[in-house]
Amino acid sequence: MTTSTYIAGRGFLYWFDARAKLLTVVLLCVLVFLPMRQLGLWVLVGVAFLCAWRATDFKQALQPLRTILFVLIIMVLFTPLTYRDGEFILFIGQFPFITREALVQVNTLIARFLGITYVCSLYVWTTPMADINLAFRWYGLSYQAALVLTLAFRFIPFIADAFRMIQDSHALRNAVRIEGETGKRQRLLDVVPTVTAALVFALKSIPYLAMTLEHRGLGSSVKRTSYRKLHAKGGIFTHVLLSVMIAAVFFLVFITI
Amino acid sequence: MKEINPAKKTALQIALMAVLTAVVVVFTLMFRVPTPIKGYISLCDVIITFSAFLFGPWIAAIAGGLGTGIADVIGGFPQWAPFSFLIHGAQGIIIALIARAGLKKGVPGDAKLFKMILGGVLGMLVMTGGYYLVGGFLHGFKPALVEIPLNLLQSGVGVVLGIIVSRTVLKAYPPVRSLAL
Amino acid sequence: MKHMLEISTLSFAYQGYGEGVSNHPVLRDVTLSVAEGAKVLVLGVPDSGKSTLARILCALVPRYLAGEVAGSILLKGTEVLQMNPWDLLGRCTLVAQNPQEQLLMTTCGDEVAFPLESLGFAHEKLILEVDAALQKWGLLPLKEVNPQELSGGERKRLLLAVTEAIDAPLWIMDEPFDDLDEQWRDILLKKIQNRNGTVVVFASRYLDEFRGTFDQYCLLTEGNIITDTEEIIVEQFEQASEIQFPLAPKTLKTISHRLSCNQLTIVHPRRSVISNEPFTLHVPEFTVEAGEIVALVGPNGSGKSTLSRVLCGLDLALEGSVSLDGSTLSAKALQATVGYLFQNPDYGIFLPTVRDELGWSLRRIPRLSSKRKKEIVQSCADLFHLQLADNPTMMGYGARKQLQAAVYYILDRPFVIIDELDSGVTYAAAFEIVSLLRSRGAGIVIITHDRTFARNLAERQYKIVEGNVEETEVGA
Numbered sequence: 010m011t012t013s014t015y016i017a018g019r020g021f022l023y024w025f026d027a028r029a030k031l032l033t034v035v036l037l038c039v040l041v042f043l044p045m046r047q048l049g050l051w052v053l054v055g056v057a058f059l060c061a062w063r064a065t066d067f068k069q070a071l072q073p074l075r076t077i078l079f080v081l082i083i084m085v086l087f088t089p090l091t092y093r094d095g096e097f098i099l100f101i102g103q104f105p106f107i108t109r110e111a112l113v114q115v116n117t118l119i120a121r122f123l124g125i126t127y128v129c130s131l132y133v134w135t136t137p138m139a140d141i142n143l144a145f146r147w148y149g150l151s152y153q154a155a156l157v158l159t160l161a162f163r164f165i166p167f168i169a170d171a172f173r174m175i176q177d178s179h180a181l182r183n184a185v186r187i188e189g190e191t192g193k194r195q196r197l198l199d200v201v202p203t204v205t206a207a208l209v210f211a212l213k214s215i216p217y218l219a220m221t222l223e224h225r226g227l228g229s230s231v232k233r234t235s236y237r238k239l240h241a242k243g244g245i246f247t248h249v250l251l252s253v254m255i256a257a258v259f260f261l262v263f264i265t266i
Numbered sequence: 267m268k269e270i271n272p273a274k275k276t277a278l279q280i281a282l283m284a285v286l287t288a289v290v291v292v293f294t295l296m297f298r299v300p301t302p303i304k305g306y307i308s309l310c311d312v313i314i315t316f317s318a319f320l321f322g323p324w325i326a327a328i329a330g331g332l333g334t335g336i337a338d339v340i341g342g343f344p345q346w347a348p349f350s351f352l353i354h355g356a357q358g359i360i361i362a363l364i365a366r367a368g369l370k371k372g373v374p375g376d377a378k379l380f381k382m383i384l385g386g387v388l389g390m391l392v393m394t395g396g397y398y399l400v401g402g403f404l405h406g407f408k409p410a411l412v413e414i415p416l417n418l419l420q421s422g423v424g425v426v427l428g429i430i431v432s433r434t435v436l437k438a439y440p441p442v443r444s445l446a447l
Numbered sequence: 448m449k450h451m452l453e454i455s456t457l458s459f460a461y462q463g464y465g466e467g468v469s470n471h472p473v474l475r476d477v478t479l480s481v482a483e484g485a486k487v488l489v490l491g492v493p494d495s496g497k498s499t500l501a502r503i504l505c506a507l508v509p510r511y512l513a514g515e516v517a518g519s520i521l522l523k524g525t526e527v528l529q530m531n532p533w534d535l536l537g538r539c540t541l542v543a544q545n546p547q548e549q550l551l552m553t554t555c556g557d558e559v560a561f562p563l564e565s566l567g568f569a570h571e572k573l574i575l576e577v578d579a580a581l582q583k584w585g586l587l588p589l590k591e592v593n594p595q596e597l598s599g600g601e602r603k604r605l606l607l608a609v610t611e612a613i614d615a616p617l618w619i620m621d622e623p624f625d626d627l628d629e630q631w632r633d634i635l636l637k638k639i640q641n642r643n644g645t646v647v648v649f650a651s652r653y654l655d656e657f658r659g660t661f662d663q664y665c666l667l668t669e670g671n672i673i674t675d676t677e678e679i680i681v682e683q684f685e686q687a688s689e690i691q692f693p694l695a696p697k698t699l700k701t702i703s704h705r706l707s708c709n710q711l712t713i714v715h716p717r718r719s720v721i722s723n724e725p726f727t728l729h730v731p732e733f734t735v736e737a738g739e740i741v742a743l744v745g746p747n748g749s750g751k752s753t754l755s756r757v758l759c760g761l762d763l764a765l766e767g768s769v770s771l772d773g774s775t776l777s778a779k780a781l782q783a784t785v786g787y788l789f790q791n792p793d794y795g796i797f798l799p800t801v802r803d804e805l806g807w808s809l810r811r812i813p814r815l816s817s818k819r820k821k822e823i824v825q826s827c828a829d830l831f832h833l834q835l836a837d838n839p840t841m842m843g844y845g846a847r848k849q850l851q852a853a854v855y856y857i858l859d860r861p862f863v864i865i866d867e868l869d870s871g872v873t874y875a876a877a878f879e880i881v882s883l884l885r886s887r888g889a890g891i892v893i894i895t896h897d898r899t900f901a902r903n904l905a906e907r908q909y910k911i912v913e914g915n916v917e918e919t920e921v922g923a
Contacts, residue, residue: 118405162288164287212445
């Protein structure tokens with residue numbers, strides 16, 4: 010199982026410091042819920058899409074859209090049917106289908122949701138996991154919490170591998186010579202042994218993990234130093250300032266008062 | 267026997283949280299049924315319920331919240347990560363608090379069946395309700411209704427399997443008791 | 448002479464779980480003195496308590512692995528049993544037998560850095576030390592790679608790099624030569640010899656290279672340590688671990704099966720980030736007959752497991768097919784024909800007792816009375832020296848391997864593939880498992896990289912050389 014969401018590339022987003030970039034993401038995600046002009050929301054979506062395209066390729070840039078395509082369709086289908094107030098502008102036969110208000114509503118919802126999706130995706134694509142972790146630390150996450158995060162990432166592929174092997178092992182053990190004999194019900198019943206074996210396997214690694222953490226000095230009263238550091242080219246202050254400016258410009262240009 | 271001072275169990279606590287988080291991630295990503303709104307339903311609730319029964323509210327909250335959050339990020343739904351973190355975290359806390367009410371600290375899995383079910387059901391409500399609220403907030407309350415039965419199904423399967431598995435694991439691997447904090 | 452380590456009357460028993468289960472004694476009366484700067488080799492058969500002793504010496508057991516310890520261990524005069532593991536960081540370092548147990552981080556660089564951060568090294572020094580340590584073990588190009596993507600040998604080297612970076616005066620090494628290929632074995636042996644500090648090596652195989660390289664030779668047996676001259680220790684060790692009985696005679700079943708592959712090509716994407724080329728394996732011909740023992744050998748990562756997974760129907764080949772007695776089998780039919788004993792026995796263990804575990808395999812067999820089922824389970828347990836009431840996850844590694852084999856004995860598959868049986872159990876136990884499985888007429892493929900093991904057991908041999916499977920002389 011690949012745990013990395015980072016996609017190597019060049020450009021502004023890779024230069025932008027992980028801490029300041031995180032601030033931008035949070036600010037933008039909050040701003041889209043303020044009364045913004047619809048054009049503004051679509052500009053955000055457009056810019057984010059272009060950034061994604063530039064950072065990766067067209068196919069990858071479409072990926073977030075594809076993951077939420079279905080919900081977008083549901084929204085398009087549901088919202089007109091549930092917003093019945095106002096002036097109808099579209100009829101299907103005799104049936105009044107959509108009102109102007111509903112159109113505005115669905116447009117805003119879609120643009121907002123797309124915007125959030127792209128902004129979040131861009132962050133995890135252009136920031137290495139280690140840097141995200143350091144950014145959280147900078148915002149006050151404790152060392153131990155950050156360590157849990159790192160260790161979780163270390164164990165995901167390990168447990169995923171073991172889990173696949175466990176499934177295989179059970180498949181071989183349960184195989185019967187006559188084809189088609191294992192029905193759906195049987196397969197459902199086989200979930201319990203597989204899950205149990207996987208959990209026992211995972212739980213057994215816990216004492217050894219705790220043991221190794223202590224063997225490598227966790228618990229010692231010596232003050233820990235840090236191998237990894239975030240380096241913001243031009244100073245972190247510049248980056249944070251830039252981050253706030255991006256949000257401010259977006260806000261001032263597109264807010265409706 | 268040399269007893270370890272509970273205050274010195276930091277390493278064990280970190281190890282428990284990290285490994286269970288990873289298990290939640292694996293179960294979230296390896297059993298996925300795609301659905302309209304939230305993207306997919308999965309078996310993550312089995313592990314959250316299991317962690318809640320055996321290891322209590324805090325471990326379950328971290329494993330459930332962090333695990334589903336990480337799974338969202340890896341699985342291509344980063345916009346859901348903060349919400350999954352809060353919702354599944356709360357789910358873990360609720361299940362554990364009710365199922366383990368009246369239990370002495372550090373005695374995992376001996377919870378009474380009816381308490382486990384009660385906790386599980388409340389966990390289901392927290393999870394389903396949480397996703398409904400966030401879904402409504404993000405993309406309209408009407409479309410979010412579609413997700414309710416699916417979330418009830420996912421968390422319901424989670425409770426049933428969670429109860430069964432917490433018993434089989436306790437039997438198959440008795441030292442799990444010594445891992446409780 | 449100054450003592451680095453003084454162990455006296457050390458005993459240890461793991462806590463037993465369940466009603467009426469007593470503690471499981473591992474060490475009885477271990478007494479050993481190690482001089483400062485000495486290089487010590489402690490031999491011991493698998494499951495003799497080497498890993499447990501190694502962990503106790505680093506104050507890691509009993510903590511989260513509960514148990515009862517008595518006696519004393521003085522490390523330069525300080526009682527280890529009273530110490531916290533983190534306080535020993537700069538004093539002694541353990542290299543565990545299974546590298547997975549000791550990996551913590553998501554890149555090799557961070558892995559080396561972690562203990563140095565605990566020691567409080569300054570940032571600039573950390574960068575230098577990490578690079579230097581990785582360089583020494585040929586891992587610098589892999590600095591940003593996830594240790595989970597490394598091969599077993601590379602993981603071992605990573606842990607050796609961590610150990611060297613910490614540079615503690617005492618190294619405790621549990622099977623450090625396992626998984627390493629010859630080049631790195633030589634390098635490690637030289638490092639041990641030329642070191643100023645003290646080194647205690649635990650090993651369950653006596654390698655030819657060990658001759659004359661250590662200052663002190665010991666044998667861990669029956670929970671005690673014996674120290675003597677190299678000749679005597681090695682002789683006693685070989686007596687304890689060598690082949691004790693010949694193979695059981697082939698029982699000729701009337702039905703004889705033949706599993707064969709024709710012009711197989713197997714392709715799968717490589718996990719490693721280093722090479723983007725997909726991994727390809729060609730199998731022009733591969734045949735196993737019922738009752739036969741065939742060895743499949745080749746270096747680590749050459750594709751032995753890849754081929755096995757196709758043989759037992761877990762993966763599909765890109766081209767070619769696997770057939771039984773001439774007719775092609777589907778993957779599903781293969782799964783029911785060819786058994787596969789994974790190297791790690793724990794993948795298949797999930798029930799509370801040996802009785803349940805063995806009985807589980809019988810539950811799908813129709814028309815079998817429960818009395819008959821009980822008899823089968825009992826007789827199988829006797830054959831494999833298992834106690835029906837034991838809890839599988841709590842048994843020793845050797846016993847878990849026996850249980851895993853017993854499950855396939857009951858399933859009575861016509862063919863069985865056994866992955867790396869020889870690592871972790873004695874030759875004698877491995878031979879017994881193979882002959883028991885064969886006694887039911889199964890054709891057996893043993894995967895190994897131990898030439899001695901293959902030579903003594905197999906009748907024919909296939910070898911994987913650079914992506915091709917070819918039949919060679921046994922033991923080649």
